[in-house]
Amino acid sequence: xxxxxxxxxxRAIGNAHAWLAETxxxxxxxxxxxxxQIVQQLSLAVDRVMAEGSCYDRxxxxxxxxxxxxDLIEAAFLLRAYRTTLPRxxxxxxxxxxxxxxxxxxxxxxxxxxxxQVLGPTFDYTHRLLDFALAAAGEPPAPAPxxxxxxxxxxxVTELLSREGLMRREDDATAEPADLTRQPLAFPAARPTRLQxxxxxxxxxxxxxxxxxxxxxxxxxxxxxxIRHGTVTICLTPPELGFxxxxxxxxxxxxxMVNQFHGSRSEPPQFTRGYxxxxxxxxxxxxxxxxxxRALQAGDLGEDRTAPxxxxxxxxxxxxxxxxxxFVEHLKLPHYVDFQSELEVVRxxxxxxxxxxxxxxP
Amino acid sequence: xxxxxxxxxxxxxxDTKRMIRRALLKAVAIxxxxxPFGAREMPLPYGWGTGGIQVTAAxxxxxxxLKVIDQGADDTTNAVSIRRFFNRVAGVExxxxxxxxxxxxxxxxxxxxxxxxxxxxxxxVPMPEPLFKLEPRLAETxxxxxxxxxxxxxxxxxEDIARHGHIATSYSYPVMVDERYLMSPSPIPAFDNPKMHxxxxxxxxxxxxxxxxxxxxxxxxxxxxxxxxxxxxxxxADACCELCGSGSSYLDEVVTDDRGGRMFVCSDTDYCxxxxxxxxxxxxx
Numbered sequence: 222x223x224x225x226x227x228x229x230x231x232r233a234i235g236n237a238h239a240w241l242a243e244t245x246x247x248x249x250x251x252x253x254x255x256x257x258q259i260v261q262q263l264s265l266a267v268d269r270v271m272a273e274g275s276c277y278d279r280x281x282x283x284x285x286x287x288x289x290x291x292d293l294i295e296a297a298f299l300l301r302a303y304r305t306t307l308p309r310x311x312x313x314x315x316x317x318x319x320x321x322x323x324x325x326x327x328x329x330x331x332x333x334x335x336x337x338q339v340l341g342p343t344f345d346y347t348h349r350l351l352d353f354a355l356a357a358a359g360e361p362p363a364p365a366p367x368x369x370x371x372x373x374x375x376x377x378v379t380e381l382l383s384r385e386g387l388m389r390r391e392d393d394a395t396a397e398p399a400d401l402t403r404q405p406l407a408f409p410a411a412r413p414t415r416l417q418x419x420x421x422x423x424x425x426x427x428x429x430x431x432x433x434x435x436x437x438x439x440x441x442x443x444x445x446x447x448i449r450h451g452t453v454t455i456c457l458t459p460p461e462l463g464f465x466x467x468x469x470x471x472x473x474x475x476x477x478m479v480n481q482f483h484g485s486r487s488e489p490p491q492f493t494r495g496y497x498x499x500x501x502x503x504x505x506x507x508x509x510x511x512x513x514x515r516a517l518q519a520g521d522l523g524e525d526r527t528a529p530x531x532x533x534x535x536x537x538x539x540x541x542x543x544x545x546x547x548f549v550e551h552l553k554l555p556h557y558v559d560f561q562s563e564l565e566v567v568r569x570x571x572x573x574x575x576x577x578x579x580x581x582x583p
Numbered sequence: 584x585x586x587x588x589x590x591x592x593x594x595x596x597x598d599t600k601r602m603i604r605r606a607l608l609k610a611v612a613i614x615x616x617x618x619p620f621g622a623r624e625m626p627l628p629y630g631w632g633t634g635g636i637q638v639t640a641a642x643x644x645x646x647x648x649l650k651v652i653d654q655g656a657d658d659t660t661n662a663v664s665i666r667r668f669f670n671r672v673a674g675v676e677x678x679x680x681x682x683x684x685x686x687x688x689x690x691x692x693x694x695x696x697x698x699x700x701x702x703x704x705x706x707x708v709p710m711p712e713p714l715f716k717l718e719p720r721l722a723e724t725x726x727x728x729x730x731x732x733x734x735x736x737x738x739x740x741x742e743d744i745a746r747h748g749h750i751a752t753s754y755s756y757p758v759m760v761d762e763r764y765l766m767s768p769s770p771i772p773a774f775d776n777p778k779m780h781x782x783x784x785x786x787x788x789x790x791x792x793x794x795x796x797x798x799x800x801x802x803x804x805x806x807x808x809x810x811x812x813x814x815x816x817x818x819x820a821d822a823c824c825e826l827c828g829s830g831s832s833y834l835d836e837v838v839t840d841d842r843g844g845r846m847f848v849c850s851d852t853d854y855c856x857x858x859x860x861x862x863x864x865x866x867x868x
Binding site: 230231233234298301302304305306308402403404405406407408409534538543544546547548549550551552554555556557558559561562563564565566569570573 | 590594595596619620621622623624625626628629630631633653654655658659660661662663664667690691692709719720721722747748749751752753754755770771772773774792794795818819820833834835836850
């Protein structure tokens with residue numbers, strides 16, 4: 222058999238991409254999926270891609286989902302690569318989530334509270350029975366009943382506890398937080414940096430880590446102080462104006478976990494907070510993030526650091542799914558040069574091992 | 584060659600390129616030391632050479648001639664893809680000839696032909712930390728580098744010798760740069776390590792996912808770790824290339840059938856092709 226050089230890589234790549242495009246479109250007798258349909262009808266997929274792609278643009282996220290054939294990590298990657306090319310013209314002022322226009326707000330620690338419990342559009346109390354009626358396209362559902370918008374404010378639950386002195390005060394962040402997308406991670410990482418990392422981290426990874434803290438890997442006694450989802454205003458102070466202006470609004474999900482803390486030498490017993498904030502509607506992610514955020518504070522609070530979720534290098538360096546998928550999947554690339562040198566080494570070691578034992582000693 | 588005007592020259596914006604160049608200058612000033620940099624997401628996946636691509640993008644000029652190799656070959660799929668990328672976003676001339684290139688981006692190999700002062704070689708680096716298999720914590724390895732505390736690596740190599748009679752590391756073989764910093768040569772085969780020593784060309788290393796850049800300036804000492812009684816010995820397959828007959832180049836083993844048949848060919852395709860052309864000329868003469 223003659224050796225056929227791996228020529229024609231260029232043509233092979235072109236053909237592979239053509240095939241990909243064909244399979245993406247699928248059966249051409251069916252209508253093509255439109256980006257606005259994805260925005261409207263796969264909105265939670267769009268939310269996840271925006272969060273992990275860390276770029277708030279529903280249309281681009283939907284386009285990425287279409288382009289990636291529904292592979293959401295691939296879609297997040299597409300969005301990240303696009304995001305890289307965007308100029309950074311400024312930083313917004315901190316979001317005021319207390320002033321969120323709320324679509325959903327639940328607290329598990331209080332039966333009722335100022336602002337009330339707002340269930341919003343949730344799967345929580347549905348029975349997970351496949352709804353075959355959805356398979357047959359039918360009439361759109363009747364509009365959901367609407368209550369007049371209340372004007373009561375919804376103060377954050379953690380604020381209620383803080384006023385009583387039961388909630389550990391966060392350090393006042395006077396220092397400008399680092400920007401994870403501009404400065405590489407360094408350890409130990411400051412909490413704002415950790416939170417940035419978690420906010421764009423992989424939902425599945427954070428879910429598993431958060432879950433592990435509930436099962437004894439890291440002691441946590443979490444309560445959902447509050448989950449809220451809705452829209453918040455983005456404000457910016459352009460240097461040429463010198464005063465704050467509103468530039469738009471985005472939807473976010475915020476979760477504040479309340480955790481018991483027995484106190485340490487320097488601090489009295491009190492509650493501590495785990496914080497989660499994600500772009501779009503992502504409660505599972507926000508809750509997981511809050512659990513992991515609290516676990517990562519173990520060191521600062523003088524608790525033992527024994528569990529994976531408490532190990533900041535482990536968590537922060539492996540949470541990014543675009544990095545992770547790239548490095549795992551790069552194993553598909555050719556490695557025959559290194560493998561060849563491994564072959565030589567293994568053959569040499571085998572040759573040494575089959576010698577008489579006294580000869581084998583160097 | 585026309586480039587895609589929708590993107591800045593070489594894809595990255597000028598501020599990002601300036602940031603990378605600053606990191607490169609620092610890296611050149613401290614040979615072998617890993618410099619953190621604000622690596623960006625690139626349109627190619629992490630692990631596909633995003634660090635190398637960013638370094639190349641930062642040093643590339645419109646009159647440069649670029650060569651991209653993966654596993655020593657210009658025609659492997661990833662090399663083709665990266666070459667195409669720069670063709671599109673920078674419109675620079677590309678070549679497969681080592682001697683014609685001003686910048687060579689590589690994954691896993693150093694070309695067989697000696698590089699010159701007029702050339703820059705950019706390595707794609709997956710794991711810049713040479714100690715990561717012994718100590719995964721970056722805070723800890725940073726301390727070890729600061730103190731030149733490399734005993735752990737020597738113990739590892741010693742244990743190899745004690746167990747196997749020789750060092751069992753065949754690629755990513757650790758090197759000391761300028762007798763100060765322990766450095767990962769990127770996963771090139773140990774066979775290529777001696778080429779790094781006092782190389783005339785500037786050697787730049789980019790790790791995108793790990794967000795580190797490091798460098799070896801021209802004519803810098805690069806010593807593969809070893810012991811007096813167990814000197815470093817680069818290995819290659821004990822054969823000659825079946826295409827060009829070279830008895831000194833690094834060889835790929837190609838399986839030709841399922842009955843144990845195999846042949847060896849040069850991993851460096853440009854080297855092999857120019858030797859084949861030379862052989863043909865000799866025969867014709």
